[in-house]
Amino acid sequence: MKIFKASLDATALFITISITIVFLFVLYLLILQWHVGGYGKYFGVILPPVIYFLAWVFRPVNYRITEDELIVYRLLRSVHIPLKNIVSAERIDTNKISWTIRTFGVGGLFGYYGRFRNTVMGPMIWYATRKDRPVMIKTTREEKIILTPDDPGQFLAAINITVAGS
Secondary structure, eight states: OEEEEOOOOHHHHHHHHHHHHHHHHHHHHHHHTTTSOSSHHHHHHHHHHHHHHHHHHTSOOEEEEOSSEEEEEOSSSOEEEEGGGEEEEEEOOGGGGTTOEEEEEEEETTEEEEEEEETTTEEEEEEESOSSSOEEEEETTOOEEEEOOSOHHHHHHHHHHHHHHO
16 A cells, blocks of 8 residues: 655645634633523534534545555545546646635635536546645546645556556
């Protein structure tokens, strides 16, 4: 098994730190005002940690290539893509993913993952932690999956050798 790191880019790191500070500040203010009546305080104390926790456990931690599958390793529910279902793997220009909108996903807190779309590439699934090293995987189900290993060259060499050998 080969493991490829997936570190955050500066934007994702900034967003993650900023949201962490905002969530902590909101929780602090809610605790200070706990004596004020109403049920909104429960919602405000519970929702930010739940959102933060879910974003943390579903973030892409790294990418793993085994003999028969590509694994997007996450703390909860890793994504398994059989190598036999991969049609192609290539590095793409960052311009192809610029002006991408999130249709259902996370746009910076611990990375960029979920469902995205733009006019050039159409719908895509992202398991990315940065925007400067995109690799696109196309599957037999006509999915376009964006991954961002720290070393895209070695990742592509490993996946292309493995796919060719299957």
